[in-house]
Amino acid sequence: MTRLSLEELRELSEAILRRHGFSEPHVQGVTETVLAGERDGCTSHGVWRLLGCIHTARAGKVSLDAVPHLSEPAPALVRVDAKGGFSQCAFDLGLPKLVEKARSQGIAAMAVNHCVHFSALWVEIERIVAQGLVALAVTPAQAYVAPAGGTRPLFGTNPIAFGWPRAGQNPYVFDFATTVVARGEIQLHEREGKSIPLGWGIDAEGQPSTDASAVLDGAMLTFGGHKGSALATMVELIAGPLIGDLTSAESTVFDAGTKSSPYHGELLIAIDPARFLGADAAQHLARAETLFESIVDMGARLPSQRRFAARERSLKEGVEISDSLYADLRKLLE
Amino acid sequence: MTRLSLEELRELSEAILRRHGFSEPHVQGVTETVLAGERDGCTSHGVWRLLGCIHTARAGKVSLDAVPHLSEPAPALVRVDAKGGFSQCAFDLGLPKLVEKARSQGIAAMAVNHCVHFSALWVEIERIVAQGLVALAVTPAQAYVAPAGGTRPLFGTNPIAFGWPRAGQNPYVFDFATTVVARGEIQLHEREGKSIPLGWGIDAEGQPSTDASAVLDGAMLTFGGHKGSALATMVELIAGPLIGDLTSAESTVFDAGTKSSPYHGELLIAIDPARFLGADAAQHLARAETLFESIVDMGARLPSQRRFAARERSLKEGVEISDSLYADLRKLLE
Numbered sequence: 253m254t255r256l257s258l259e260e261l262r263e264l265s266e267a268i269l270r271r272h273g274f275s276e277p278h279v280q281g282v283t284e285t286v287l288a289g290e291r292d293g294c295t296s297h298g299v300w301r302l303l304g305c306i307h308t309a310r311a312g313k314v315s316l317d318a319v320p321h322l323s324e325p326a327p328a329l330v331r332v333d334a335k336g337g338f339s340q341c342a343f344d345l346g347l348p349k350l351v352e353k354a355r356s357q358g359i360a361a362m363a364v365n366h367c368v369h370f371s372a373l374w375v376e377i378e379r380i381v382a383q384g385l386v387a388l389a390v391t392p393a394q395a396y397v398a399p400a401g402g403t404r405p406l407f408g409t410n411p412i413a414f415g416w417p418r419a420g421q422n423p424y425v426f427d428f429a430t431t432v433v434a435r436g437e438i439q440l441h442e443r444e445g446k447s448i449p450l451g452w453g454i455d456a457e458g459q460p461s462t463d464a465s466a467v468l469d470g471a472m473l474t475f476g477g478h479k480g481s482a483l484a485t486m487v488e489l490i491a492g493p494l495i496g497d498l499t500s501a502e503s504t505v506f507d508a509g510t511k512s513s514p515y516h517g518e519l520l521i522a523i524d525p526a527r528f529l530g531a532d533a534a535q536h537l538a539r540a541e542t543l544f545e546s547i548v549d550m551g552a553r554l555p556s557q558r559r560f561a562a563r564e565r566s567l568k569e570g571v572e573i574s575d576s577l578y579a580d581l582r583k584l585l586e
Numbered sequence: 587m588t589r590l591s592l593e594e595l596r597e598l599s600e601a602i603l604r605r606h607g608f609s610e611p612h613v614q615g616v617t618e619t620v621l622a623g624e625r626d627g628c629t630s631h632g633v634w635r636l637l638g639c640i641h642t643a644r645a646g647k648v649s650l651d652a653v654p655h656l657s658e659p660a661p662a663l664v665r666v667d668a669k670g671g672f673s674q675c676a677f678d679l680g681l682p683k684l685v686e687k688a689r690s691q692g693i694a695a696m697a698v699n700h701c702v703h704f705s706a707l708w709v710e711i712e713r714i715v716a717q718g719l720v721a722l723a724v725t726p727a728q729a730y731v732a733p734a735g736g737t738r739p740l741f742g743t744n745p746i747a748f749g750w751p752r753a754g755q756n757p758y759v760f761d762f763a764t765t766v767v768a769r770g771e772i773q774l775h776e777r778e779g780k781s782i783p784l785g786w787g788i789d790a791e792g793q794p795s796t797d798a799s800a801v802l803d804g805a806m807l808t809f810g811g812h813k814g815s816a817l818a819t820m821v822e823l824i825a826g827p828l829i830g831d832l833t834s835a836e837s838t839v840f841d842a843g844t845k846s847s848p849y850h851g852e853l854l855i856a857i858d859p860a861r862f863l864g865a866d867a868a869q870h871l872a873r874a875e876t877l878f879e880s881i882v883d884m885g886a887r888l889p890s891q892r893r894f895a896a897r898e899r900s901l902k903e904g905v906e907i908s909d910s911l912y913a914d915l916r917k918l919l920e
Contacts, residue, residue: 326692326861328662358660359855361693363862386828401886406877414820424823426816458884476810482760482889485881486748489758493874494720496863501880502873521693521855527660528697529830539836540827543740546835547819550792552735555816 281340293562334367363495373413403458408500615674627896668701697829707747737792742834
């Protein structure tokens with residue numbers, strides 16, 4: 253393992269992205285995202301993702317210098333056209349407007365369109381929640397996942413993320429795929445030659461399988477059977493056709509077998525508790541704290557607790573990345 | 587079984603509610619809800635619920651003649667105070683304002699506060715979707731459900747419902763509890779002296795149990811482990827403190843052991859696709875139809891298909907209710 257300070261990792265990420273021709277706003281945006289993942293011990297969305305970013309760039313499936321464009325189709329709606337670039341610059345452009353609209357209208361929604369999206373949604377959720385707002389975010393992916401009762405991939409891993417601001421402490425945040433497990437988990441089993449539990453996926457004939465390769469060639473399954481499948485459908489709809497953007501199946505067609513990061517849209521919703529609650533806000537938000545205490549008091553965990561603990565550690569001690577990943581990243585500088 | 591036309595069932599429901607002192611708007615509102623459930627083959631939310639309504643009224647846990655009050659805390663927010671009555675009159679009062687705001691602002695949210703809520707959420711979702719809007723609804727319940735990793739009941743069954751309008755045909759609608767199964771399913775097993783599968787719930791010591799009575803005295807579990815638990819937490823927060831209303835645990839305290847229908851709030855969100863999509867709406871909504879076709883073409887079912895089929899049958903042939911339920915309902919007329 254190689255230990256690096258977050259500052260060293262930042263310089264490495266910036267250098268890689270500049271070396272491959274990304275404009276400075278994209279260099280900064282992508283670096284912030286992968287650094288946040290690495291810092292929070294969420295390595296699946298850490299600097300490892302830079303390999304995918306450069307692969308996507310080389311495949312011609314992301315704009316290196318897109319300048320996003322913001323529009324306001326309605327008083328409570330923001331749309332940002334990412335113009336084929338990574339999502340971060342579009343999100344950065346839209347965020348202040350989303351916050352302003354949530355505060356003035358009470359609730360607001362932002363569509364990020366035509367973006368290449370590889371970010372963990374909690375990174376975005378945290379930035380909205382930091383403004384004192386409740387936030388929800390969803391995005392499709394590429395078609396890896398069969399609907400409940402189906403036999404072929406149609407949905408993406410379709411994450412749902414939610415955040416709730418907590419005064420004086422880390423927010424309540426969750427962010428999960430609507431699949432039983434992450435795709436990377438199945439890939440890891442395949443690499444290690446291990447079988448996977450029944451229920452994670454089906455093979456290309458639509459039959460339940462414990463063979464990781466067969467499931468990667470077939471389809472993953474949604475968590476919670478038909479309920480997870482319904483949620484995955486909702487994500488397809490509200491972060492696809494509702495905002496004039498691609499479904500996961502359409503994103504797969506766009507990918508044309510290049511295995512790039514998915515190109516599609518994202519929907520974010522922000523609600524201002526102060527507008528619902530007025531003068532009573534503090535009293536009602538305190539009741540939310542009672543709920544959190546009840547969860548923790550019976551020994552259950554709040555989502556993201558592990559992530560926040562890793563953050564505290566990383567800010568002091570830096571992070572460790574595997575020597576092979578470090579070598580792969582340094583190769584991108586050549 | 588006793589076969590009744592929907593008109594006969596309507597008259598029976600109205601007579602029962604009038605007999606027990608409900609004001610005419612509540613007679614109509616509650617009747618529409620239980621009739622919709624019975625009509626759609628959703629008997630758990632059908633006329634059987636009238637027994638619970640009258641029980642709740644006798645326990646003094648619902649206002650018989652509450653007149654709801656509407657306020658507009660922000661341009662995209664509606665609040666309706668149900669003043670302790672059943673939720674229907676409050677929903678009826680707020681709906682036109684929610685629709686108007688979704689159309690003018692692009693997205694809008696409605697809180698129904700201080701209501702006694704026993705309705706299936708799809709009944710409400712369908713009415714929003716009938717206006718061409720995308721709709722989401724959530725509500726807590728009473729504390730029956732343990733968080734993932736927890737040992738004691740804290741959450742309600744906390745349903746999540748979603749609807750998507752489809753031109754010229756029944757909408758896409760789902761509505762499910764965030765528990766593994768409905769509470770009624772466990773009660774049914776108890777009545778029949780049957781054990782339940784592991785995973786549905788835990789006993790009062792927090793241990794996994796196949797004993798239906800032990801689980802009813804202990805806690806139900808969320809579907810999909812920590813993911814369902816996170817969703818249940820979100821429902822508690824956004825349909826509780828966010829809108830200045832009770833969590834499920836607080837609703838249980840309010841109930842004071844009377845086993846009445848839960849008293850709390852509900853959050854509904856409506857989005858107007860036309861505002862996001864403008865002139866391109868038809869083209870993008872057609873892509874949603876392609877998604878539905880892909881689901882159905884591989885033999886998977888859309889949620890609510892069975893319900894819509896039952897509706898078609900019931901409108902022609904009426905419905906059958908058990909003789910014992912019919913007798914119990916007629917007893918309420920005495």
